[in-house]
Amino acid sequence: MAEQKMIGRQSVSFKNPPCILGRASVAGSKEGEGPLGSFFDYIEEDPKFGADTWEEAESNMQKKAAELALENAGYQPKDIRYMIAGDLLGQLIATSFGLMELKIPMFGVYGACSTMGESMSLASMLVEGGFADKILALTSSHFCGAEKEFRFPLQYGSQRPLAATWTVTGSGAVIIGKKPEKPEKSEKQKKEETAAKKCNSNPYILIKGITTGKIVDFGVKDSMNMGACMAPAAADVIYQNLCDFNRNPNYYDKIFTGDLGYIGQRILLDILKERGYDISKQHMDCGIEIFCDETQDTHSGGSGCGCSAITLTGYILEKMHRREWKRILFVPTGALLSPVSFNEGGSVPGIAHAVILEAEDA
Amino acid sequence: MAEQKMIGRQSVSFKNPPCILGRASVAGSKEGEGPLGSFFDYIEEDPKFGADTWEEAESNMQKKAAELALENAGYQPKDIRYMIAGDLLGQLIATSFGLMELKIPMFGVYGACSTMGESMSLASMLVEGGFADKILALTSSHFCGAEKEFRFPLQYGSQRPLAATWTVTGSGAVIIGKKPEKPEKSEKQKKEETAAKKCNSNPYILIKGITTGKIVDFGVKDSMNMGACMAPAAADVIYQNLCDFNRNPNYYDKIFTGDLGYIGQRILLDILKERGYDISKQHMDCGIEIFCDETQDTHSGGSGCGCSAITLTGYILEKMHRREWKRILFVPTGALLSPVSFNEGGSVPGIAHAVILEAEDA
Numbered sequence: 129m130a131e132q133k134m135i136g137r138q139s140v141s142f143k144n145p146p147c148i149l150g151r152a153s154v155a156g157s158k159e160g161e162g163p164l165g166s167f168f169d170y171i172e173e174d175p176k177f178g179a180d181t182w183e184e185a186e187s188n189m190q191k192k193a194a195e196l197a198l199e200n201a202g203y204q205p206k207d208i209r210y211m212i213a214g215d216l217l218g219q220l221i222a223t224s225f226g227l228m229e230l231k232i233p234m235f236g237v238y239g240a241c242s243t244m245g246e247s248m249s250l251a252s253m254l255v256e257g258g259f260a261d262k263i264l265a266l267t268s269s270h271f272c273g274a275e276k277e278f279r280f281p282l283q284y285g286s287q288r289p290l291a292a293t294w295t296v297t298g299s300g301a302v303i304i305g306k307k308p309e310k311p312e313k314s315e316k317q318k319k320e321e322t323a324a325k326k327c328n329s330n331p332y333i334l335i336k337g338i339t340t341g342k343i344v345d346f347g348v349k350d351s352m353n354m355g356a357c358m359a360p361a362a363a364d365v366i367y368q369n370l371c372d373f374n375r376n377p378n379y380y381d382k383i384f385t386g387d388l389g390y391i392g393q394r395i396l397l398d399i400l401k402e403r404g405y406d407i408s409k410q411h412m413d414c415g416i417e418i419f420c421d422e423t424q425d426t427h428s429g430g431s432g433c434g435c436s437a438i439t440l441t442g443y444i445l446e447k448m449h450r451r452e453w454k455r456i457l458f459v460p461t462g463a464l465l466s467p468v469s470f471n472e473g474g475s476v477p478g479i480a481h482a483v484i485l486e487a488e489d490a
Numbered sequence: 491m492a493e494q495k496m497i498g499r500q501s502v503s504f505k506n507p508p509c510i511l512g513r514a515s516v517a518g519s520k521e522g523e524g525p526l527g528s529f530f531d532y533i534e535e536d537p538k539f540g541a542d543t544w545e546e547a548e549s550n551m552q553k554k555a556a557e558l559a560l561e562n563a564g565y566q567p568k569d570i571r572y573m574i575a576g577d578l579l580g581q582l583i584a585t586s587f588g589l590m591e592l593k594i595p596m597f598g599v600y601g602a603c604s605t606m607g608e609s610m611s612l613a614s615m616l617v618e619g620g621f622a623d624k625i626l627a628l629t630s631s632h633f634c635g636a637e638k639e640f641r642f643p644l645q646y647g648s649q650r651p652l653a654a655t656w657t658v659t660g661s662g663a664v665i666i667g668k669k670p671e672k673p674e675k676s677e678k679q680k681k682e683e684t685a686a687k688k689c690n691s692n693p694y695i696l697i698k699g700i701t702t703g704k705i706v707d708f709g710v711k712d713s714m715n716m717g718a719c720m721a722p723a724a725a726d727v728i729y730q731n732l733c734d735f736n737r738n739p740n741y742y743d744k745i746f747t748g749d750l751g752y753i754g755q756r757i758l759l760d761i762l763k764e765r766g767y768d769i770s771k772q773h774m775d776c777g778i779e780i781f782c783d784e785t786q787d788t789h790s791g792g793s794g795c796g797c798s799a800i801t802l803t804g805y806i807l808e809k810m811h812r813r814e815w816k817r818i819l820f821v822p823t824g825a826l827l828s829p830v831s832f833n834e835g836g837s838v839p840g841i842a843h844a845v846i847l848e849a850e851d852a
Contacts, residue, residue, distance in 0.1 A: 133620045134571070138595045140621050181834050209496070210702065218580030218639075219828035220600050221836070224705060228839055233500045233702035235608055236841075238582050238598040246597055250612060257619025258495045259502050277580075277830075340572065340597070343590035466581035468639075472543050474583070477590055479598075 133256075136372025138339050138365070145334035145486075146255040147307035149262060149320065150201025153442035154193040156271065156297030159430075162419045167442035168298075169196055175272060175297070182273035183217060186299075187226030190215065190268040193299035194227060197264065197441075201303050202319065205230045208303070209260035212247040214238045215268050216295075216433055217277055218466070222268055232264065240462030241358075241387050242341065243267040244300065244437040245481030248458075249338040251304040252483070261305055268299035269432030278351065278467055291353035293389045293415055293431035294424075300437025302445075307332055331487035333448050338483050339369040343464060345477035351463075351470050355392020355415075355428055358461040361478030362388060363399035366459060369482045370405060377407040381453040384444060385480070386436035386460035387415035389429030414439035414460075436460040448487040456485040495618075498734025500701050500727070507696035507848075508617040509669040511624060511682065512563025515804035516555045518633065518659030521792075524781045529804035530660075531558055537634060537659070544635035545579060548661075549588030552577065552630040555661035556589060559626065559803075563665050564681065567592045570665070571622035574609040576600045577630050578657075578795055579639055580828070584630055594626065602824030603720075603749050604703065605629040606662065606799040607843030610820075611700040613666040614845070623667055630661035631794030640713065640829055653715035655751045655777055655793035656786075662799025664807075669694055693849035695810050700845050701731040705826060707839035713825075713832050717754020717777075717790055720823040723840030724750060725761035728821060731844045732767060739769040743815040746806060747842070748798035748822035749777035751791030776801035776822075798822040810849040818847040 135141045153168045160171035170192065177188040190213070198205065211230065214237040215222040223236060239246035247265035254260045272282055274295035280286045288294075308320040344361040351357075362385050370377065377383065388396055393413050400407055414436045415429030440458055447453045461480040470476070497503045515530045522533035532554065539550040552575070560567065573592065576599040577584040585598060601608035609627035616622045634644055636657035642648045650656075670682040706723040713719075724747050732739065739745065750758055755775050762769055776798045777791030802820060809815045823842040832838070 134622070183830055183834065214600065216581070217828065218830065219578070219602065219826065221826070221828045221831045224826040224839060224841075225831065225836065228705035228707055231704050233704050234841065235612060235702070236600040238576065238600045240581065250597060253619055253621045254615055257615055257621065259615045259619065260496070340595035342593050342595050343586060345590055464581065464583070464586040466579065466583045468545055468580065469583045469587065472545065474587065477586060479586075479596065 138368045139337055139372035140253065141337045142252065142256050142335060144256055145336045146252045146304050148302050148333040148445065149305045150197045150303035151441040151445055152193050152196035152200055152301045153438040154189050154299045155438050159296055159298050159418060162424060164418055164439065164443045167446055168438060182270055182276055183221055186215060186222035186268055186270040186273050189299045190222055190226035190266060193266055193301040194230060194264060197301035197303055205232055208232050208262050208264045210235060211264045212237055212251050213266045214243045216274055239479055239481065240464050241431060241433050242460040242462030242479050242481050243433045244440065245460035245483055248302065248304065248483050249340055249481050252335045252338060255304055255306060263304050264301060265304055266299060266301035267433040267437050269295050269434035271295045271297045274432055288427060289352045290427050291391050293354055293387060293428045294419060294426040295432035296418060296430045296435035298434030298438035300434065300441035302441060307334060331449065331451065331489050333445060334486050334488055336484045336486045339365050339372060341365040341480045343477045343479050345475055347475045349475050351465055351476060353391060354431055354463045355389040356395055357463045357476035358478035359388055359392040359395035360399060362459055362461045362480040363396050365480045365482050367400060367403050367405065369457060377405055377410050380410050380455045380457045382412050383407050383410045383457040384459060385413045387429065387431035388413050388461055389415045391428050454487050458483045458485055500730045501699055501734035502615065503699045504614065504618050504697065506618055507698045508614045508666050510664050510695040510807065511667045512559045512665035513803040513807055514555050514558035514562055514663045515800040516551050516558065516661045517800050521658055521660050521780060524786060526780055526801065526805045529808055530800060544632055544638055545583055548577060548584035548630055548632040548635050551661045552584055552588035552628060555628055555663040556592060556626060559663035559665055567594055570594050570624050570626045572597060573626045574599055574613050575628045576605045578636055601841055601843065602826050603793060603795050604822040604824030604841050604843050605795045606802065607822035607845055610664065610666065610845050611702055611843050614697045614700060617666055617668060625666050626663060627666055628661060628663035629795040629799045631657050631796035633657045633659045636794055650789060651714045652789050653753050655716055655749060655790045656781060656788040657794035658780060658792045658797035660796030660800035662796065662803035664803060669696065693811065693813060693851050695807060696848050696850055698846045698848045701727050701734060703727040703842045705839045705841050707837055709837045711837050713827055713838060715753060716793055716825045717751040718757055719825045719838035720840035721750055721754040721757035722761060724821055724823045724842040725758050727842045727844050729762060729765050729767065731819060739767055739772050742772050742817045742819045744774050745769050745772040745819040746821060747775045749791065749793035750775050750823055751777045753790050816849050820845045820847055
C-alpha cells in the first residue's frame with residue numbers, strides 16, 4: 129500500500145486526494161491596482177495594516193488571511209488540526225506573531241518563496257495519511273519588510289536593476305482537508321460540504337499529487353536577479369514531475385511557477401527544452417501575472433512568498449472554479465539566501481515544490 | 491481508521507510506529523568537555539569546522555551529522571526520501587548550504603530550538619502515512635553564529651546575566667523509517683535490519699506518538715532569560731500529552747525538555763503542579779545535562795537547536811539502547827524571537843513539540 133503512494137524519485141500520488149476546503153487572499157494596494165486586483169478577497173490600503181512596524185504589518189496581514197479563509201469556509205479555529213506556515217523574515221516572526229492568537233498546533237516552515245508549495249505538500253500528506261481532518265496552510269510577504277530584511281532601507285531610495293523583482297505584499301491561505309463525502313450525510317459532513325461548495329462553487333479542487341524539490345545551486349550570486357537563481361530549481365522539479373508521473377506538459381492546462389519573472393522564465397524554458405520538454409504553451413509565472421511592468425514599474429515581475437500564495441488563492445483557484453482550467457501544476461519557487469549569506473559572498477541556491485491541482489465535479 | 495491516529499486535541503498515536511534507524515551527534519569542543527562528552531559520535535576541536543565564517547562552520551557541522559547518520563546506519567543519500575531540517579540562523583542558511591550536496595528532496599522547518607521535535611514529528615507522520623521509507627531529520631546550532639545572530643559580536647566580550655543560557659555548538663541527526671520486519675527477510679530487509687541493529691543494538695527505538703505544540707506567549711520580553719519564555723509552552727504541550735493519552739507522568743521514565751535551563755525548569759515544574767501534575771521525579775532538561783555550570787561557566791544551562799538534538803542522539807538514545815530507559819517523552823523547546831522582534835520590543839513567545847520514544851525488543 130505504502131509503495132503505491134511514492135511515485136518515482138521525488139513524487140507522491142494521492143489515492144484519496146485531499147481537497148481545498150477554503151481559501152483567502154489578502155493583498156496590498158499596489159497588488160490591488162495590478163492585473164489580478166479584482167480577484168483578491170481583500171485589499172488593504174494602509175501599507176502598515178494598522179501596525180507600527182513592517183513586521184507587525186505582515187503579521188496582521190497573515191492573521192487576516194487566516195481568519196478570512198476560516199470565515200469563507202465556515203470554520204472556527206478549533207476545527208483546524210494544524211497550521212503549516214512561514215514567511216521570509218528571519219526566524220519567521222511574521223508567522224509566529226501573526227498566528228499565535230489562533231491557538232492551533234503549529235509547524236513553522238521555510239522554503240523562501242517556495243513556502244506555499246512546501247506547506248501545501250506537507251498538509252496534503254498529513255491529511256491523506258489520516259493525521260488531520262483540516263490543515264491551514266499559509267504564507268505571506270511584505271514589500272517593505274522584505275526590502276528592509278534583504279536589501280536597503282526604503283528611505284535610501286535605491287535604484288533597482290531591471291533584473292530585480294518587486295516583493296509582493298500579500299498573504300494567501302488555504303484550508304486543506306478530506307474531500308467531503310457524498311452518501312449518508314451527517315450534520316458534520318453537510319457542514320463540510322456546504323463549506324466546500326461555498327468555496328469551490330461546483331467543482332472540488334483536489335490535490336492529486338506533489339513533487340518535492342531538492343536544493344539546486346548553479347552558483348549565481350546576484351540577489352538582484354532572483355529569477356536566474358531559482359529557474360534551475362524550478363526546471364528540476366518540473367522535469368522530475370513529468371518523469372515521475374510519465375506525463376507530457378500538455379497534461380496540464382497551465383504550469384505556474386511562483387516568481388521567476390521575465391528573465392527566470394526564459395531560463396526555465398531553455399533548460400527544459402534542453403532536457404526534452406517544451407512547456408512554453410503551458411507556462412505562466414505568478415510574478416509575471418501579478419504586476420504590469422509598463423504601468424507599475426516592477427521590472428522583472430513580482431516575487432516573495434505572497435506572490436504565488438495570492439495568485440493561487442485569488443486567481444488560479446478561481447479560474448479552476450469557473451472551469452476555465454482543470455489541471456494545474458503549481459510550482460512556487462524559492463531563493464535560499466539570507467542577508468548574511470549574500471554579504472559573505474555566498475551563492476543563491478534555489479528550491480521549488482510542485483503541487484498538482486485538479487478540478488473535479490462533486 | 492484515520493480517526494484512530496488522532497488522539498485528543500493535539501496528539502497522534504502511531505499504529506505502526508516508525509523506528510529510529512540511524513543517528514549521529516556532532517559536537518563542539520566545549521560540549522565535548524561537558525558531562526555528556528563521552529556520548530557524542532564526533533567532537534570537533536576547530537570551532538570554525540574548517541570554514542571561514544561561523545555560518546559556513548555550522549553548515550559543515552550539519553553536513554557532518556547527516557553523513558555520519560547515513561554511515562552509522564549503512565545508507566546512501568539515495569536511500570533517503572526526504573530531509574526535514576532547520577537551524578536558528580535567518581532563512582535557515584546553515585541548513586541550505588550544509589545539506590544541498592546531498593541532493594535529497596528537502597523540507598525546511600523552523601521551530602527555533604524546538605526544531606528537532608518538529609522535524610521528527612513531521613518525519614514520523616510521513617513515514618507512517620506511507621509517503622517515505624526513510625527520512626533524515628536533523629538540526630544544528632553554533633554558539634558563535636547564534637551570538638552573532640541574536641546578541642552581540644563575540645569581540646565585544648559582553649557579560650552574560652545568570653539567567654542566560656549558552657548556545658550549544660552541535661548538530662544531531664536521526665534517520666526515521668519503517669520498523670524492519672522480522673519474517674521473510676529480503677536482501678533489502680536484511681540490510682535494514684542490520685542497519686537498525688547496528689544503531690539500536692538490541693531494542694528498536696520506536697516513535698509511538700507525538701503531541702504538537704501551539705505558540706504560547708506569557709509576555710516575557712527578556713531574551714537573556716529564554717527559560718522563562720519557553721517554560722509555559724513546554725508545560726502546555728506536556729500537559730496536553732498527558733491529557734490526550736490519559737497518562738500519569740510516571741508512564742515515562744524521563745520527560746526531557748530541550749533547553750529550559752535551571753530557571754525554566756523551576757517555572758515548568760510550578761506550572762504543571764498548578765495544573766495537577768508533578769513531574770519533578772521524571773523531569774530532566776537537555777540544557778541542564780549538557781554543561782557543568784560550576785566548571786564551564788554556562789550559567790542557566792545550554793540552549794539552541796543543537797542542545798536537544800545532540801543530547802537526544804548522543805545521550806538519550808544511547809541510554810535507551812542500553813535498556814536503562816524504556817519510555818521517554820522528548821520535548822524540545824523553542825523561543826520564537828528574532829533580533830528584529832526583540833529590538834522592536836516584542837515579547838518572546840515559546841513553542842514546544844513532544845515526541846514519545848519507546849524502546850522495544852526486536
